[in-house]
Amino acid sequence: MIEVQGVGRVFERGGHQEPFVALDDVTLTIQDQEFMSLIGPSGCGKTTLLRMIGGLIKPSSGRISIDGNPVKGPGPDRAIVFQNFLLLPWANVLSNVSFGLEARGRRRKEVRELALDAIARVGLTGFEKNYPHELSGGMQQRVGLARALAVSPKILLMDEPFASVDAQTRQILQEDLLRVWRGTKTTIVFVTHSMEEAVYLSDRIAVFSRSPGQIAEVIDVQIPRPREDSARKTSEFTDLTGHIWEQLRWAVEEDQHIERAAANE
């Protein structure tokens, strides 16, 4: 169980600018084996929260704990899948997937076995010797997913993992992610700015508002699992995306307004 209690995060800015409040007094509990999405306008602090759960940055206030133990840094119970994949360009697929296992000091024979197994689970068998630049964006993110799965984390933290692949590939990746998740039953915290993606994947969705970043609403998604592609066409699905859109709309409009003002200057 991940407990986020009254967490805030302030970023200092250069010069005489006011510090930027990315996140303010956020409280959220994520159950074991739950699929929780964080959605919100850009700048709402959702990625900041994910990185704090991952232990990469520290909260300015409040506390985050996992199964009662406060988060002090990265740990073997968590693994992150990054938006821009962050694969090692000089290493082939097998070495990339092995990285997390090696970093955690697993024995060499074990590393190879677990890495090959993870590669198989994301459907990349046969590409072990390929280099990242030889793969499409979707396949590169499969490598990123395999690298995280290989260390068998209790919690999988995904930071807009499918944001930089095309729409068709994205749907396939979503379906494959659900299939993999069914096999492992890890907890997943999933940052996205796609409403359809959040509704299709999640058990619950935390909708963030901005300036400062806070949780506006937590939505239960009651669509039964396993969810087929047809789930996207049910009225429940469209009602939920419509509801989230109402929450996010003002922020998007505000962005447009700021952009126009900047363009006019």
Next chain:
Amino acid sequence: MTEDSQKADRDADRLAGQPAAVGVALMIWRQLYRQRAMIVRVTSFCCFLLAWEIYARQQSPIIMAPFTGVVVALVELLGTSDFRAAYWETIKPFGIGLTLAICTGVPAGLLIGSSRYFRSAVLPYVNFLNAVPMTAFIPLVVIAFGIGLQGRYMVVYLFALSELVLNSAAGVRYVDAQLIDMANSFGASRFRIFRSIILPGSMPGVMAGLRLGAGRSVVGMVAAELLLVSVGLGQVISRYRGLFQTENLYATVLVMAITGLVVLEVVRRIERRALHWQRGIGEANQ
């Protein structure tokens, strides 16, 4: 390249069904078309050699040697054991100096790139070395290390060192900081981060340093022998200059030039192999 070959293929399609002679002519044309960059290069080189030959033959042989004369002289020189000994005498300090520069310069550069303290402590000296014209150092080096082998490889060493250090350090600073975040998220140790991310990630900089450093050590090798210590090929050059044996002089300079080109080509190949994962870089430098 693919566009070109497609164009050639289209030409071929248009003429399909023509008599065999046309087909053969077309195949030759297509080959020529594909190789046209190479053809231009070779033609240009031949024109250069021809112009050299014609011009030199109108001059006194003391002032300028014709190309054919240089080739003959070159073949003769390579046959003499004196010349080969002189060549070896030149290559030895070059090899030792460059190897030393790589073995010390690359680690120093990586350290400067990774550690702020080390950078503050060492970088000023390297910048000084880089800024001062190296030829000015040659007398100092010779006084300190003598005119023997050690003095000469120290000259080569100092010529190459700053490029290797500065480019390796720059390589470290271009390593994607997000990859280090990624490594931290998996709890990687500092050693693991260095070995798996910083070292391979700074290879483009290290390789640039190797390329520039090798180029400068060729300069150092020649400069040491010509300006101060008369040994090796430098001594050979001085001798032929004194004797007005212009053809032999040209041939010796040509050997130096070719040596430099071979060194740079070897480095370029090492670079391409080491950076094979950088798509597009190798092709862009063609």
